[in-house]
Amino acid sequence: MVEHRSKTHELQGGKFRVNLLEGGSGDPLVFLHGARPQGGWTPHLDMLASRYHVFAPFHPGIGGTEGLDHLDSLWDLVLFYEEMVGGLTSEPYHLVGHSYGGMIAAELAVQSPSKVRSLVLVGSLGLWLDDAPIADIYVLTPEERAKATWRNPESEAALAYTAQPEDPVAKREAELATIEALASTGKFTWPIPDKGLTKRIHRVNSPTLMVWGDSDGLVPPAYAHEFQRLIPGSEAVVIEECGHIPHVEQPEKYIEAVFGFLSKH
């Protein structure tokens, strides 16, 4: 495993306290996780860190990152990320965002195109297609969610990812952490995760790759193609036998696609 650590990064005299995971060495790469809490230094971060200096911050309101109350609009949020990442690295950085994190990554590439060396959107939110609606993640039953999230909900990777603590108190705390995460990210996505990115996306000039699972039942693969249509020159890789979380369900194919792309930029 690559050497890594947890740390807290303060902004504006402590108004914001960002918890993040950091590891590896090389060119800087920022990974932004989805609407649920990221589960520590997971294998996909470790793989990225074998070649890059990885920063994986927790979003405001999640994993102990403080400051959500100071962010009222998407504009506030995007400027927060620009300032936060600017404090982590002064160099242009690779930016990888999954799901909700992909929506933030796309907005960040809109806001500061010269800072984003390359952009990777994985099962990303941010757009809306009436004929391919994104699932309402807030009302799915656990069974519906499992079916929409995974190509194979019974796979070892899926079961390990969704496993609940045995201890009832720990289990309830984990549930509350998930609710808190959904509540926090919902501040910027509720009730539909389309906040006008199509009007701004022409500003993206970073090399861009979409990575999608062919069986993504939450954010259908149609969105990979829509992002590709809206970002001229971008690439898309649709991974077979894969749901909404390619870095967990098909980690080898995922990392092959991401490394292949990043090595060119």
Added chain:
Amino acid sequence: MKVSFFHLMPYQSLPDDFAEKHRSAWVDLPNSNFDPQQGRHMYDDYLDELQYADQLGFDGVCVNEHHANAYGLMPSPNLIASILARSTSQSALIVLGNSIALYQPPIRVAEEMAMLDVLSGGRLVAGFPVGTSMDTTFAYGQVPIQLRERHTEAHDLIMKSWQTRDPFVFNGKFNQLRYVNVWPRPLQQPHPPVWIPGSGSLETWDWVLQRNYVYCYLSYYGYLRGRRVLDGFWERTAQLGIDDNPYRVGFLQLVCVSETDSQAERDYASHVDYFYNKMLRVYGPFAESPGYRSIESLRAGLRTAIGTNAQSSTSQPVGWKDWLEQGHVIAGSPATVRERLKEAIQMLRVGHLMCLLHIGTMPRELTFKNMELFTSEVLPSIRDTWSEYSDPWWPATLSSRPEMAGLPGD
């Protein structure tokens, strides 16, 4: 003691197999299930019942706001209240209330409530609920985590607009108005009484007490369970050094009166069954959008007032006997109802009792029977409760009902 008649205006014609076919009477029940011709007759009956409540001597009539559901056909309670402003004369118009976080600008609520107050000759009680998760975050698409902040700002704006005589500037987070100038303004001065319905969330108690409003607990799980919430409210009141005037609290109770205990079951059981098993059928996630309640409240394990969470938290009553035993419904002969209602009033220390006397599918004649037996056989025995207290949370013009003998202050 103030005793009011609460109406939910349910849609009565859900099919027998509704529960098998639909997960919820709220949010996503297709409106093809609503028959407008039948709906028209329901509105007629319900308005008759509300008007009759005024004639029978209830202190107030209560209406409320819900959206996208078969549970209550009042997306705009103000429309109903405006009819009642003209067709009733003695009772308070308790609008409980308008979900003020939903309106931008909420000036609309200030205006309509002021109209109601003027139209009714100063009989309005203004309720400002946060609103259910179903209504606010799903049917009206509000961001759950911002709902309470929005509610607070709307409240601040409405209250200031009612009490300020010159146009003013309001620079809020959600509402910016260069000219706040509400016409008409309320008849009651400085403003109509304010009641806040809460579902037992920690956030609401301090907020209500600091502003000296009435706290209303509207649950359909009866006084035995309501006690847990109101005990907490009274405890907090004492901690803050605030007096324990029972009129600080409002409580809703389902009540069914008949000639005998067994006749009550024959009269009402099927209607109560419709209420619990159809009207209150809410798909769990709709009742609890993430952020609707704070993590602290969730950790404290409080239930939402309506919805699957509330229902699944203990063993569920399946029939008449369970509803009675658990206090969800107070029902029976006049003597039985008197006894249990007195017990409930003391246990909860409630000064503003709201009775749900139309339940589920009850036809008009049966509702009238329930109302008549209640006002003739039950109401006189509880009316003098708390006569040693004054009620500053009631429209001043209605501090006593003239035809009622022996009221405090008479």
